[in-house]
Amino acid sequence: MNEVFPRGQSLITRLALxxxxxxxxxxxxxxVESVSTARAYMTSLVSPLQYIADMPGALLNWSATRFTSRQHLLDENERLTEQITLMNERLQRFQALQQENNKLREFLDAPVQEQTYKMIAELMAVDNNPYSHQIVINKGALDGVYSGQAVLDESGIIGQVIEVGTTNSRVLLISDVTHAIPARISRNNVTVIVSGVGDINELSLDHVPHSIDLKLGDVLISSGLGNVFPQGYPIATVSEIVRDETQPFAQVKARPIAKLDRIKYLLLLWSESDAPENSVSSSGDISQSTENEGETVDER
Structure with a gap:
């Protein structure tokens, strides 16, 4: 007798396959190295779908902007103008301090820190996998983005680029369990390792001795080790210290300074030698790299 609904492979066979x-x-x-290349091509192929999926949100934002009251726009413009004025004043002091620091480094025969160039990117999508903290941004290989590039927001370090497509890229957040970053305590320059624990509001410090000079509220900044994140950018503040002598290391938790749950605009960082066109330096100069007789020249 023939079954109306013939059975296929068993569940165990399917699981094994x-x-x-x-x-x-x-x-x-x-x-296989070619797999990463194939993944980059696949990312480029699906990028139009990501832009299409992002269109409803973009249309809603556009509609909300169009219907915003004139008075609200005037107030917002005044607030932003005041903020720009304050930031320009801080920039002037920063430039003076940077020049003084460079002179001191030359006097001590220490290498002068290379200028950093930046470009603004925008959030496109958030990975819905609860065990992986990743986002997609709207900048890719056409904009000079590269794998391992540092990513920040207006407050501190967000993460680093792990996958680059033609017009978009995937960023691994510092809160992911697979991410770790060399850091130092700004108060005393003691080096530590800051790792993600899978919580956007919490980080941990690995293998911290009980005798370390560490206090609640200490700010952790990037140390520059590892050649991924330039030194001096804020990462987190120490929120909890448990020194249990029965354990080999102290248990230290920190809270990210960057707003990982409210990401909208981000900053991509380049060194001065690798800066693409239209990236902006800390001093406000725009990189306009052009090829001249096989060499790249920055016209600033």
Whole structure:
């Protein structure tokens, strides 16, 4: 007698096939270099879909902006003007301090810090995987973005680029469990390692000795080690210290300074030698790199 609904493969067989394909995919991803290239092409292929998915939100934002009252726009413009004035005053003091610092470094025969260039990017999507803290931004290889690039917001370090497409890129946040960043305590320059724990409001410090000079409220800044994040950018503030002598290390928690749950606009960082066109330096100069006889020249 023929069954109306013939049975396919058993559940155990299907599970075995899925596991086999998963193991094979992980092996190829770690052993075959061409897989990363294929992933970049796939990212570029699906980028139009990401832009289409982002269109409803963009249209809503545009509609809200169009219907905003004139008085609200005037108040916002006045507030932003005041903020720009205050920031320009701080920039003037910063430039004077930077020049003084460079002279002191030359006097001590220490290397002068290279100028950093920046470009603004915008959030496109957030990874919905609860075990992975990643976002997608609207800048890619066409804008000079590269894998391992540092990403910030207006408050502090957000994370780093891990995957680059043609017009967008994927960023791993510092709160992800796979992310760690070399840091130092701004108060005394003691070096530590700050790791993500899978919580956007919490970070941890790894292998901290009980004798370390660490206090609640200490600010952790990037140390520059690892050649990913330039030194001096804020990461987190120490929020909890537990020194249990029965444990080999102290348990230290920190709170990210960057607003990881309210990301909208971000900053991509380049060194002076790698800055793409139209990126802006800390002093406000715009990089306009042009090729001249096989060499790249910055016209500032």
């Amino acid at each position: 899925v596991l086999s394909f998963s193991v094979l995919a992980m092996y190829l991803d770690t052993r």
